[in-house]
Amino acid sequence: PSASPTAMRRILPADMVERGTCPFDPPTGLRERRGQGAVQPLHLLNGAQAWLVTGFEEARTVLADPRFSADKVRHRDATSLQPHEVAEAAPPPAVESREDGFFVFMDPPEHTRLRRLLTGQFTVRRMRELESRVTEIAIEHIEAMKAAGTEADLVPAFALPLPSLVICELLGVDYADREEFQERTAIGLNANSGEEERAKAGLELYAFMQRLVAGKRAKPADDLLSGLVHDADPPLTDAQLVDVALVLLGAGHETTANMLGLGTFALLEHPEQLAALRADPGLIDNTVEELLRFLTIIQLGVNRVTTEPVTLGGVDIPADATVVIATPEVNRDAQHWPEPDRLDLLRPRTPHLAFGHGVHQCLGQQLARVEMKIGLGELFTRLPDLRLAVPADQVPLRDEMLIFGVHSLPVTWS
Ligand code: HEM
Numbered sequence: 001p002s003a004s005p006t007a008m009r010r011i012l013p014a015d016m017v018e019r020g021t022c023p024f025d026p027p028t029g030l031r032e033r034r035g036q037g038a039v040q041p042l043h044l045l046n047g048a049q050a051w052l053v054t055g056f057e058e059a060r061t062v063l064a065d066p067r068f069s070a071d072k073v074r075h076r077d078a079t080s081l082q083p084h085e086v087a088e089a090a091p092p093p094a095v096e097s098r099e100d101g102f103f104v105f106m107d108p109p110e111h112t113r114l115r116r117l118l119t120g121q122f123t124v125r126r127m128r129e130l131e132s133r134v135t136e137i138a139i140e141h142i143e144a145m146k147a148a149g150t151e152a153d154l155v156p157a158f159a160l161p162l163p164s165l166v167i168c169e170l171l172g173v174d175y176a177d178r179e180e181f182q183e184r185t186a187i188g189l190n191a192n193s194g195e196e197e198r199a200k201a202g203l204e205l206y207a208f209m210q211r212l213v214a215g216k217r218a219k220p221a222d223d224l225l226s227g228l229v230h231d232a233d234p235p236l237t238d239a240q241l242v243d244v245a246l247v248l249l250g251a252g253h254e255t256t257a258n259m260l261g262l263g264t265f266a267l268l269e270h271p272e273q274l275a276a277l278r279a280d281p282g283l284i285d286n287t288v289e290e291l292l293r294f295l296t297i298i299q300l301g302v303n304r305v306t307t308e309p310v311t312l313g314g315v316d317i318p319a320d321a322t323v324v325i326a327t328p329e330v331n332r333d334a335q336h337w338p339e340p341d342r343l344d345l346l347r348p349r350t351p352h353l354a355f356g357h358g359v360h361q362c363l364g365q366q367l368a369r370v371e372m373k374i375g376l377g378e379l380f381t382r383l384p385d386l387r388l389a390v391p392a393d394q395v396p397l398r399d400e401m402l403i404f405g406v407h408s409l410p411v412t413w414s
Helices: 007-011 028-034 056-064 096-101 110-119 124-148 154-159 161-171 175-189 195-218 224-231 238-268 271-279 281-295 365-382
Strands: 039-043 049-053 151-153 303-306 310-312 315-317 322-325 410-412
Touching: 039 315, 049 056, 056 310, 056 322, 096 238, 110 224, 110 238, 124 154, 124 161, 124 365, 151 154, 154 161, 154 238, 154 365, 161 175, 161 224, 161 238, 161 365, 175 195, 175 238, 195 224, 195 238, 224 238, 238 271, 238 281, 238 365, 271 281, 271 365, 281 365
Parallel strands: 049 322
Antiparallel strands: 039 049, 151 410, 303 322, 310 315
């Protein structure tokens, strides 16, 4: 648990934030609300009124319908769940101009332009090159763990550095600067750091990105950021480029890290499933997809604001209303998955909402899949008797964070 109450705790009823006895099941309050309808009013602790969506179809409708805006900056007055309050994991909003390129919080057509520029940089060639780097990074870290002993905290030893170094590759951060980058990022994103410490790290990270962008402008290399500096027509401003880099950092870092940490925890706690994966390594793609569904780590961050009155699932929602999608419940919809609460690696693959849906659907999903597939694959192959080093109920959970997962995962092997 974190040192200070987070925004999630200040705004959402406790039973929507705290997990029950099973660390992998959605909070009990979400579960109970699900029984009360696919769309329902939600009273926030600060007195504001929002709407909660727990149904799979209704959630897809919201994410595909332009009457539900992602522009939380323009609708600042409409919603109590503001970007900086929701995006607890993002670096602090210390610099005004960071909204310039925060396309996560933009609607078309502004969103479309930045998104297109970025998809143009996520090329097949670049992803393939990243794949071999992900493998090298994974092996390097697992072998370092083994060389250091028979026990480790998997989060700092493996789950966090892997996506962090992949982002470095993507953005083209020099090897010499990586330690500084990783240190600032870890402090900035860690809920356990003090508020001041986080704000300071956030500013330093912003300055780091400014230097990085200036460097790419002066001397382009073969990386995504250089591509954005030189391919965009009309060109992007430095402030936009810094924002885009920060979005990629925030969106691509804690997400994969927590899927690796929590995913490992879930597999260790489902030994029969892990045995099936060990018996047939070809199950890894299914494993990744089922873990994404079952764990749905973006627990409450997928929100929209209505631009006009809308009727959703038979419920009337006024204009300027905040709509919160209960993603972990949505991905346990019994109409879509038989026995949805079971982790079942053999389940036929059907679309889930762990990466969202519609125009904002996760830009990094292929990369995330590669990171999980290689990361988990190498981990369980190279540490064949990996197990928890503490009782399962002592693993500290990220209940109160926008992105669910484990704060640490003590593991051992022989
Ligand atoms: C968007 C989940 C990994 C970059 C999203 C959204 C979800 C999500 C649910 C939609 C948010 C919304 O509609 O409001 C995840 C999960 C990941 C992951 C579960 C890991 C398992 C990554 C990685 C990257 C990335 C590795 C990049 C390197 C992004 C970006 C967006 C996004 C840039 C915003 C797209 C837009 O607004 O157009 N992600 N993500 N994600 N993700 Fe991911």
